[in-house]
Structures are given as C-alpha cells and as structure tokens.
Amino acid sequence: MILSNPETSLSPSGESFPLPVKADYNNELKRIEELVRQARSEHKEIVVVMGLGFVGAVMAAIVADTKDAAGKNTKFVIGCQRPSPRSFWKIPLINRGEAPVKAEDPEVDILIKRCVLDDKTLVATYNSDCLQFADCVVVDVQCDFAKKELGNMKSGEADMAALEDTMRTIGEKIQPNCLVLIETTVAPGTTEFVAWPILKKAFANRGINEIPLLAHSFERVMPGKQYVASIRDFWRVCSGCETVARARVEKFLHEVLNTKDFPLTVMDRPIESETTKIVENSYRATILAYLNEWSLFAERNGVDLIKVINAIKMRPTHSNMIFPGPGIGGYCLPKDGGLGYWALNY
Numbered sequence: 001m002i003l004s005n006p007e008t009s010l011s012p013s014g015e016s017f018p019l020p021v022k023a024d025y026n027n028e029l030k031r032i033e034e035l036v037r038q039a040r041s042e043h044k045e046i047v048v049v050m051g052l053g054f055v056g057a058v059m060a061a062i063v064a065d066t067k068d069a070a071g072k073n074t075k076f077v078i079g080c081q082r083p084s085p086r087s088f089w090k091i092p093l094i095n096r097g098e099a100p101v102k103a104e105d106p107e108v109d110i111l112i113k114r115c116v117l118d119d120k121t122l123v124a125t126y127n128s129d130c131l132q133f134a135d136c137v138v139v140d141v142q143c144d145f146a147k148k149e150l151g152n153m154k155s156g157e158a159d160m161a162a163l164e165d166t167m168r169t170i171g172e173k174i175q176p177n178c179l180v181l182i183e184t185t186v187a188p189g190t191t192e193f194v195a196w197p198i199l200k201k202a203f204a205n206r207g208i209n210e211i212p213l214l215a216h217s218f219e220r221v222m223p224g225k226q227y228v229a230s231i232r233d234f235w236r237v238c239s240g241c242e243t244v245a246r247a248r249v250e251k252f253l254h255e256v257l258n259t260k261d262f263p264l265t266v267m268d269r270p271i272e273s274e275t276t277k278i279v280e281n282s283y284r285a286t287i288l289a290y291l292n293e294w295s296l297f298a299e300r301n302g303v304d305l306i307k308v309i310n311a312i313k314m315r316p317t318h319s320n321m322i323f324p325g326p327g328i329g330g331y332c333l334p335k336d337g338g339l340g341y342w343a344l345n346y
C-alpha cells in the first residue's frame, strides 16, 4: 500500500504534487486574472466549472471547445478543484494538457490537450476566488447517499455537504448577474430549497439585492467509448428557479451542446428536472435488479434465461427487455434511488 504524505497529492500513476500553501494563493489568482483579462479582450465569456471529476473535467473541456459560426472560440473556462490530497493532482495534470480521467474514448485526451495547449481556452486552479470573474458557473461536485445499514436504503441520508460548501463559496464570490448551473445529481427539491436559499443568504450578507440566477440541468454522461458524445451529443433537460435563469440556462446549453441534433427539454421548475434524473436512474436500477433476481432463479433451476427473454421479446410490447448483467453497479445507480426516497420525507 502506498501511503501518501498529507502535504502532497498523489496521482493514480504515482506522481506526487505538493499541495498549495497560503502564500501561493495570491500569485495563483494573479495568474488566472491575467488569463481572464486576455480572454475578455477576445470577447470570450468566462465560465467556471466547480469540481473536476468524471463529469466536470470533460464538461469543462466541452464548454472550452465552444465555437461560433465563424469557428472562433467563444468561452474561456476555469476548472476549479478543491486542493485536497485526494484530488489536487487533477489541477497540474489538466494544466499540462493531460486528462485527469482515463477513458476508452480517445476524444477525451485529444479534446483536453487541444483546449489547454492549442486554443488556450481551458485552465485549472485551486483558488476559488476565480469565481469573481465568472459569467456562468457550472457545478459538478458530488452529492452522495450515506447508507446506514447494509440492505436497507430507507434509513440512509443524502450527504450534500460538498454541494452546500460549494454553494456557500459561490454565493460569497460571484457577481450578482452570474448564472449558476447545478449539474450534480441531487435529491428532488435541492436546487430550490437548499441551494437557492444558500445563495440568497450569501447575497444578503454582501448587501446584494438581486435574486441569484440559479438553474439545474443533470448530466447523463457515460464514461465509456462515447464519453465526450454522451455529454455534447446527447439530449439534455434543464430548468431555472425563475424566468431569467431559465432563459439564461437555455441559451448557455444551446451554445455549448449539440442541441440541434439532440433537442433540449426545458422544464418549468428545477424539482421537475431533478425528479426526471432520479426517475430515469431508479427505473434503470429497478429493471437491472429485477432481471438479476430472475437470473438467480434461472441459475438455481437450470433455466436458460436468454431463451426465456427471447421468447418474451417476440411480443412487440416487451421488445426492449434487457438481458441480465452481474447486478447494479457504478457510482450513480445504487445511490440515486436513495436520493429520491430521502426527498420524500424532507
């Protein structure tokens, strides 16, 4: 087992990066400010992506790759990642033009390298003071579900500490007319009843009278062979807390995603788009679990389940029945139903 020094962050390939210290923050902000000044002089919109994980790192590159009809880059993206020993290494890797996520899709490496080194439309930082420069902030941090007992999802709780921290930081630093877009999968109601009040309170503390512009649009990314396309060339759902945020998020997503071929669904309230994500994933988890149960039955009783499914699929109404896999896995499917159940009581 490799024990990492708490003052450093170890990348998956074993490269060690010293964590920034207090004295580094000022120079880092100056570096970002200079890049923003240059981007503004080129009339680029400044977008900050909070959280450079599986979703945020690739979403940041897709936004940074946005071009107008004349083929000119229109966005400058600052990927902001907290400098924890577990995740800080993602920042120097991105700044070298290297993807912090390993993917089967070759476009991930190509896209990040092009945006960072050639087009210079993507940079990563640990200094969240960069939020003051943002026209738009995209939130891609995690929101977990903490299960208390094995086999009992009902006693578990949504763990949204990272999201709440991030919203507080955003509220303390953004300009009043900045659009904040939550992409994190959240328990239905979180955007309007948890995140929005945090932003409003932070604005009130700063003496800002404007209503924070908050929107929600969940990710459907699949980090496999079609990693980039599953974000850029895929159907999106979005919503805003009020009409201005709704119009702004619609415009933003039309600019950065291929909504011409994959139309955008705009919903009235964030609770609708949040619920869409949870129903979509819990539906998937349910049919996977259902077929997994029948595969156990088939194994014990010598039944060829594939033959059974093929016989059922002859009915047009059941033609999209899935084949059983080894069970429910990944990060999202096991937790998202729990987030939905938790929201029922809160």
Ligand SMILES: NC(=O)c1ccc[n+]([C@@H]2O[C@H](COP(=O)([O-])OP(=O)(O)OC[C@H]3O[C@@H](n4cnc5c(N)ncnc54)[C@H](O)[C@@H]3O)[C@@H](O)[C@H]2O)c1
Binding pocket: 050, 051, 052, 053, 054, 055, 056, 080, 081, 082, 084, 087, 140, 141, 142, 143, 162, 163, 165, 166, 169, 183, 184, 185, 186, 219, 220, 221, 222, 223, 331, 332
């Ligand atoms: N991974 C997927 O395939 C997938 C698919 C669809 C939706 N989602 C959803 O997208 C969200 C993000 O998922 P992920 O897989 O990218 O998670 P992840 O854990 O890989 O990434 C989250 C990142 O956010 C960073 N972070 C946390 N707090 C921060 C803060 N205050 N400031 C800056 N950075 C901060 C973390 O350090 C981490 O690098 C989750 O809600 C997830 O359910 C994920």
